[in-house]
Amino acid sequence: xxxxxxxxxxxxxxxxxxxxxxxxxxxxxxxxxxxxxxxxxxxxxxxxxxxxxxxxxxxxxxxxxxxxxxxxxxxxxxxxxxxxxxxxxxxxxxxxxxxxxxxxxxxxxxxxxxxxxxxxxxxxxxxxxxxxxxxxxxxxxxxxxxxxxxxxxxxxxxxxxxxxxxxxxxxxxxxxxxxxxxxxxxxxxxxxxxxxxxxxxxxxxxxxxxxxxxxxxxxxxxxxxxxxxxxxxxxxxxxxxxxxxxxxxxxxxxxxxxxxxxxxxxxxxxxxxxxxxxxxxxxxxxxxxxxxxxx
Amino acid sequence: xxxxxxxxxxxxxxxxxxxxxxxxxxxxxxxxxxxxxxxxxxxxxxxxxxxxxxxxxxxxxxxxxxxxxxxxxxxxxxxxxxxxxxxxxxxxxxxxxxxxxxxxxxxxxxxxxxxxxxxxxxxxxxxxxxxxxxxxxxxxxxxxxxxxxxxxxxxxxxxxxxxxxxxxxxxxxxxxxxxxxxxxxxxxxxxxxxxxxxxxxxxxxxxxxxxxxxxxxxxxxxxxxxxxxxxxxxxxxxxxxxxx
Numbered sequence: 146x147x148x149x150x151x152x153x154x155x156x157x158x159x160x161x162x163x164x165x166x167x168x169x170x171x172x173x174x175x176x177x178x179x180x181x182x183x184x185x186x187x188x189x190x191x192x193x194x195x196x197x198x199x200x201x202x203x204x205x206x207x208x209x210x211x212x213x214x215x216x217x218x219x220x221x222x223x224x225x226x227x228x229x230x231x232x233x234x235x236x237x238x239x240x241x242x243x244x245x246x247x248x249x250x251x252x253x254x255x256x257x258x259x260x261x262x263x264x265x266x267x268x269x270x271x272x273x274x275x276x277x278x279x280x281x282x283x284x285x286x287x288x289x290x291x292x293x294x295x296x297x298x299x300x301x302x303x304x305x306x307x308x309x310x311x312x313x314x315x316x317x318x319x320x321x322x323x324x325x326x327x328x329x330x331x332x333x334x335x336x337x338x339x340x341x342x343x344x345x346x347x348x349x350x351x352x353x354x355x356x357x358x359x360x361x362x363x364x365x366x367x368x369x370x371x372x373x374x375x376x377x378x379x380x381x382x383x384x385x386x387x388x389x390x391x392x393x394x395x396x397x398x399x400x401x402x403x404x405x406x407x408x409x410x411x412x413x414x415x416x417x418x419x420x421x422x423x424x425x426x427x428x429x430x431x432x433x434x435x436x437x438x439x440x
Numbered sequence: 441x442x443x444x445x446x447x448x449x450x451x452x453x454x455x456x457x458x459x460x461x462x463x464x465x466x467x468x469x470x471x472x473x474x475x476x477x478x479x480x481x482x483x484x485x486x487x488x489x490x491x492x493x494x495x496x497x498x499x500x501x502x503x504x505x506x507x508x509x510x511x512x513x514x515x516x517x518x519x520x521x522x523x524x525x526x527x528x529x530x531x532x533x534x535x536x537x538x539x540x541x542x543x544x545x546x547x548x549x550x551x552x553x554x555x556x557x558x559x560x561x562x563x564x565x566x567x568x569x570x571x572x573x574x575x576x577x578x579x580x581x582x583x584x585x586x587x588x589x590x591x592x593x594x595x596x597x598x599x600x601x602x603x604x605x606x607x608x609x610x611x612x613x614x615x616x617x618x619x620x621x622x623x624x625x626x627x628x629x630x631x632x633x634x635x636x637x638x639x640x641x642x643x644x645x646x647x648x649x650x651x652x653x654x655x656x657x658x659x660x661x662x663x664x665x666x667x668x669x670x671x672x673x674x675x676x677x678x679x680x681x682x683x684x
Binding site for chain 2: 235237240241350424436
């Protein structure tokens with residue numbers, strides 16, 4: 146969901162909000178206990194949530210265009226692939242419907258995609274979907290889309306919830322079957338806390354699935370990819386959306402996100418069982434799918 | 441007799457950094473648990489999603505666990521089930537070959553042992569014989585070839601090894617290739633076989649292995665003859681050159 150991330154590029158620019166923080170290439174994200182990274186900048190932990198919220202507060206249709214322009218439409222294929230790979234849904238004759246939770250899924254594209262897949266492939270019309278997002282503006286956008294969609298059929302299967310992904314106060318323990326997060330976990334202040342919470346809210350047998358930007362293995366491809374993302378993306382952001390800094394944050398936060406194996410270890414650390422081979426790379430590793438099973 | 445097999449089947453190369461593992465399938469992983477249970481339903485539903493669905497319901501999981509099987513695999517869950525079945529049958533063959541009480545250990549000849557193992561392995565197909573063609577059709581799909589062939593090679597390698605193969609030249613490859621061929625041919629033969637207890641299939645395996653043995657004998661004889669003549673020619677040339 147490049148779209149999701151990009152859609153959230155904010156009215157308030159991070160650079161403008163951070164006059165006193167010089168860019169830092171610190172290798173550790175937490176030099177002191179109370180700081181974290183925001184792209185390549187080091188900021189106070191309590192500020193990051195606000196900053197991310199700020200970055201993602203405006204939704205505009207030209208970001209959809211931007212999105213397609215920047216990823217050449219590939220983000221749609223990734224999303225589609227992600228949903229197919231999960232192949233989630235209540236099978237005919239199964240005992241109970243599934244409870245889905247899509248985190249950082251404000252606009253609902255993954256959520257609706259999952260419901261669509263379940264109903265088309267398994268005739269599942271009873272599983273429930275909770276869309277959680279920290280940003281009320283994004284949720285409002287999701288609701289608008291929901292009301293216009295076929296899922297608004299009076300069954301109230303889809304609910305929208307404003308929640309911090311790291312705590313999920315409103316979601317009880319062991320209450321969900323499938324936890325999905327697409328292009329969202331990168332923006333968590335404490336990623337491990339988010340994973341621990343995912344473990345908490347899932348039932349035994351539940352699946353954690355994450356689609357996120359990742360790292361390209363092939364050095365030649367990586368060179369081209371880095372040149373493109375650092376050289377062209379902020380420029381395109383400036384030209385198309387008139388917002389260079391948010392796109393600078395986007396590429397920096399991608400670069401800062403843990404590598405595939407490291408992220409896989411974090412999922413294991415949260416308590417999940419990770420099936421072999423741990424992750425699947427998409428488009429040379431520009432994005433990857435991670436899976437964890439709560440046993 | 442068991443001592444004989446363990447002596448015959450000692451591998452020439454031994455790595456201390458990779459302790460020998462006899463675990464072909466890990467039945468403790470979620471996939472292992474799910475597929476093991478699904479195999480119980482294969483005689484009824486075949487290698488289909490229905491078997492997996494029934495296993496999920498039987499184990500009391502919700503359907504979310506199915507994502508654990510599908511999410512990171514390039515292959516369909518049905519193919520995963522077929523492959524799991526093949527691997528678990530190979531594990532069964534392994535356990536049988538190491539069972540001291542098996543008739544297997546009273547057979548001395550390498551080729552007879554190979555034939556015995558092939559027949560034993562084919563016997564494991566009996567409970568699912570109605571669904572075997574379905575499994576084979578999944579195995580030969582172009583995007584599944586690689587893993588299927590690897591599994592077939594592993595099987596023929598195991599058979600050759602337990603039979604006591606000690607070759608270390610091109611015969612090593614030839615034996616494994618021929619055993620794979622015989623296994624596949626016999627399995628296809630078995631699909632058409634209506635005789636009681638698959639007697640005709642057994643006869644077919646014996647015949648094929650005997651042919652392989654005579655082929656090996658013929659090859660060795662030709663090789664011996666060719667070497668003799670080659671050396672003779674060299675010597676002849678040398679002697680002519682010496683005479684000037």
